[in-house]
Amino acid sequence: MxxxxxxxxxxxxxxxxxxxxxxxxxxxxxxxxxxxxxxxxxxxxxxNRIAQRLVTGRSGMVGMIVRIQPDMSADPSFFETLTGLTAALAARDVDLVLAVDRDDDPVAPYARMLEKGMLDGFVLNAPVPDDPRVAFLRTRGIPFVLHGQTTGPADYPFYDIDNATVSGDQVSLLTALGHRRLALLNGEARLAYAAERARGFRAALASEGLAPVAVIDGTEAPPESFGYTEALALLTGRHGPRPTAILCATTLIAAGVLRAARDLRLAVPADLSVMAHDDGLPRNAGSTPGQTLSVTRAPLREACVPLANALVDRVGGVPVEKLQTLVRASVVVGDSTGPAPLL
Amino acid sequence: MxxxxxxxxxxxxxxxxxxxxxxxxxxxxxxxxxxxxxxxxxxxxxxNRIAQRLVTGRSGMVGMIVRIQPDMSADPSFFETLTGLTAALAARDVDLVLAVDRDDDPVAPYARMLEKGMLDGFVLNAPVPDDPRVAFLRTRGIPFVLHGQTTGPADYPFYDIDNATVSGDQVSLLTALGHRRLALLNGEARLAYAAERARGFRAALASEGLAPVAVIDGTEAPPESFGYTEALALLTGRHGPRPTAILCATTLIAAGVLRAARDLRLAVPADLSVMAHDDGLPRNAGSTPGQTLSVTRAPLREACVPLANALVDRVGGVPVEKLQTLVRASVVVGDSTGPAPLL
DNA sequence: GACTGTCTTCAAAACGTTTTGAGCACGTTG
DNA sequence: CAACGTGCTCAAAACGTTTTGAAGACAGTC
CATH class of the missing domain: 1.10.260.40 (lambda repressor-like DNA-binding domains)
Incomplete structure (x- = not known):
């Protein structure tokens, strides 16, 4: 050397x-x-990075903490984010230190990593409403970036898709096709994005003078079977009148809905329209041969570079306001949506 | 500060x-x-760790590179290892830097991380026979530890279970119950552990004067459906005489085998004995209510502390010979194994 | 020839730690 | 009293970089 x-x-x-x-x-x-x-x-x-860092006072490393779910498998989108983030951070000469934690206290692992003084900042994923990690890092003055948003004033850098508009766009497309009875199979209620989707769903329906048939919060069960089970319940009228369109938080949930429709001998889209939000992960698609879903699409992959840049820039002192990105998902119409059936 | x-x-x-x-x-x-x-x-x-490291010449960080599988999901055991390793390394004041790579060249990501000079060593997981990463790191003189072993002389630190004996113990248990026709649903052939399992399986059978009904290499398909499909093939006689006992590389494969047996109206263990190796991940169990598998068991979790210590010790100059651990899996008899059926 | 300014380079300090070699104070031994 | 250990402490060097403040070289202007 x-x-x-x-x-x-x-x-x-x-x-x-x-x-x-x-x-x-x-x-x-x-x-x-x-x-x-x-x-x-x-x-x-x-x-010598160590020497560089000793004199600049920066470690050139940022942290990300992934919480282990009770069933010991992680967020399905985690690897995509991880791959993209390491690459995007590497382009800015920053390393990603990963910690895994199953602590009950959501901020404890952050405090632990911080006290070693080795990290310049954090990437926070899967924010929940009023996220305690945001409050904690804010009082400590540690730079961080959110993938998503929490509730309240967004006085932090983030990259997020406009989740209320995701639901709004889906509702618009379906009501334009004549649908009047819509249900939403949402993500887990504890996640901030799910709250936004539900809010946008209700608001868009209300502006058309409609009320939702049902808004069903996601569970920790596998998404496909959640979709299957809840679609069966919806389509057999257990929540009141049968919906003519079902919105799904993910394409995996939609796969379960399509399976339920098949089992009930309902034609898609003749008897039922199905729409989903697609995060662009290849594994989520293709499970329904011969049927292309109508979706709102916002590839997860596209979040990584802006996230990495926002964090590195924030560490470098760029003001928060310049580091907030809200993108709108594109609408891609497949053949799982069609005119509402005559009643 | x-x-x-x-x-x-x-x-x-x-x-x-x-x-x-x-x-x-x-x-x-x-x-x-x-x-x-x-x-x-x-x-x-x-x-100040940075200052400490500048003077000691060590970075206090080790790397681990996880390869993304073609279907974009990772090794199912990966999170368990990651959790345990970060904790065990933290106890020795070492951080884990993670990189994700889908490079075609297996050593390229190691070269990339190395040239930044930030890492003291590597944890290598999922070794393949004659692993090129071992050759690469050996010539570069970089400390590393293997979770598993590669072929050839083991002139490196490792922690591994005795995979040949895993198969041997399973065969012994089953032949003692009178079984003469055994098949093995193995892991992916490209992985070193699978080769050892197959070798031990054949050797143990040979020492009883028996030949295997079949040794079937795992695929990239989900393990449960691999087990289901191949068990159907085996039990309907597509590989010659129907086996009376099936050995499975993982409990997930065994779940598929049990489902196939159910579909074929075969009683376990009356008509068919099933055995598996159990890595102790909770998600892998429980999918077959009312049936406890007979297994060889070696919890993945128990590998992390020795792995972390071996790597840190190796970086500290402890000779390789003192850092090699081969453990024998314990045999836990459940109710999926019984006397061989009369023919 | 003195003064000013521009361009380029340098020596030295700083970051916070570990480690080396030396030194001081004290008591013990001859 | 000299010589010698022993126990404790210190100043200084070292790690490799960035950054500060100064200065040398050179040309242009009065």
């Missing part, structure tokens, strides 16, 4: 000049810069 | 003395040590 001193000795320059040459400072002459660059390449110079 | 200098100033001592007092060096008087400890506590002193 060669150092700045080695390069300096080789070229008869001081370490200061070598450092500035490599870091692109303007006050070093073009000729010297070229010589230094060349020597650095020749000697295989790699800056 | 208070420093050694702060403590020294407070007490009228040099930083050298403070450092030695806190690090338990013998040449500091008991009285001074007590005063220093007290002041450190009072000032909330936390050693």
């Amino acid at each position: 060669s150092t700045l001193k080695d390069i300096g000795a080789e070229l008869g320059l001081s370490v200061a000049t070598v450092s500035r040459a490599l870091n692109g400072f303007p006050e070093v002459s073009a000729k010297t810069r070229a010589r230094v660059r060349d020597a650095a390449l020749r000697l295989g110079y790699q800056p | 208070s420093t050694l200098k702060d403590i020294g100033a407070e007490l009228g001592l040099s930083v050298a003395t403070v450092s030695r007092a806190l690090n338990g060096f013998p040449e500091v008087s008991a009285k001074t040590r007590a005063r220093v400890r007290d002041a450190a506590l009072r000032l909330g002193y936390q050693p």
Whole structure:
């Protein structure tokens, strides 16, 4: 491992000049810069990150804590996020330190990682309404970025899709097709995004003068079987009049709904329209051959780069207001939606 | 953040003395040590890891790279390992830096992480026969530890269960019950442990003068459906005479086998004995109510502490020979095994 | 030839720790 | 009293980088 001193000795320059040459400072002459660059390449110079960090006071590492669910499997979207985040952070020369925790106290693992003083900030995923982690990190003054939003004023960097509008767009599409009885199979109620979806669903229906047939919160059961079970209940009239359209928080839930429709000999979309939100994970698709879902789509993958950049920029002192991104999911019409059946 | 200098100033001592007092060096008087400890506590002193590492030349971080499978979900055992490893490493004051990679070249991500010079070593999981990562890290002189083993001389630290004996113990139990026609539904052939299981299976049968009915390599399909499909094939005689006992690489495969037996109206264990290896993950069990599997059991969880310690010790210079652990799985007899049916 | 300014470079300090080599105070031994 | 250990402490160097403040070289202007 060669150092700045080695390069300096080789070229008869001081370490200061070598450092500035490599870091692109303007006050070093073009000729010297070229010589230094060349020597650095020749000697295989790699800056010692530890030394860099000692002097800059930054660790160049950010943390992410993933909570283990009771059934010991993690959030299905977790790997996609992890892959994208490590790559996007690496592009900014930042490493991701991962911790896994099954603590009851949601902030305890953050406190633990913080007291070692090794982290510049955190990525928070799967926010819940009024997330305690936000309050904790805010009082400590630690930079962080949310994938999603919590309730209350968003005085933090985040990247989120407009979940209320996701439901609104789905409702618009379906009511335009004549549907009047809609139900929502939502995500887990403890998650902030599910609350937004429900809110948007109710608001969009209300603006058409309609009331929801049902809003059913997700469970910890596998999403496909949740969709299957609840769709059976809905379609056999256990929640009142049978809905003509079912909105699903995920494509996996939709797969269960389609299976239930098949079992009940209901044609999609002739008897029932099904719509879902699609996070773009390949594993979630294709389970219903011959049927392309109508969806709102916002690939999870696209969140990673903005998330990584927002966090790194926040650590670098960029004001919060410039680091808030709310994107609107696109609507992709497949063949699982059609005109409402005549009653 | 208070420093050694702060403590020294407070007490009228040099930083050298403070450092030695806190690090338990013998040449500091008991009285001074007590005063220093007290002041450190009072000032909330936390050693600056970056500075420590600059001078010791160690980063205090080790890496683990998890490969994304084609279907974008990870090794099911991955989270268990991750949880345990982070905890066990934390106990030795070491952080785990995780990278996710879907590179075609298995060593490329290691090279990438290495050139940044931030890592003291690696944890290698899911080894394949003649693992190229082992060759790569060996030539680079980077410490690493294997969860499992590769083929060839084991000149590296590892923690592994004796997979040949796993099969041997299962075969012994079943042949003692009179079984003569055994089949093995193995793990994926590309994994080193599966090769060992197959080898042990064949050897144990051979020593009884028997030949296997079939050894079927696992696929990338979900294990339960792999077990179901292949068990149907075996039990309907598609591989020759129907086996009276099926060995399964995992409890999930066994769940599929039990489902196939149910569908074929075969009683377990009257008509068919089923055995599996159990890695102790809760999610894998319980899917067959009223039936407790006969298994060899070696909880994955128990590997983490020895793995972490072996790696940290190796980084600290402990010779390889002292860091190799081969454990034997215990045999737990449930009610899925019984005397061989009369033919 | 002195003064000013610009461009380029340098020596040194700083970050917080560990470790080396030396030194002081004290008591023991010859 | 000299010599010698022993127990404790300290100043300083080292790790490799960034950054500060100063200064050398050179040209242009009066």
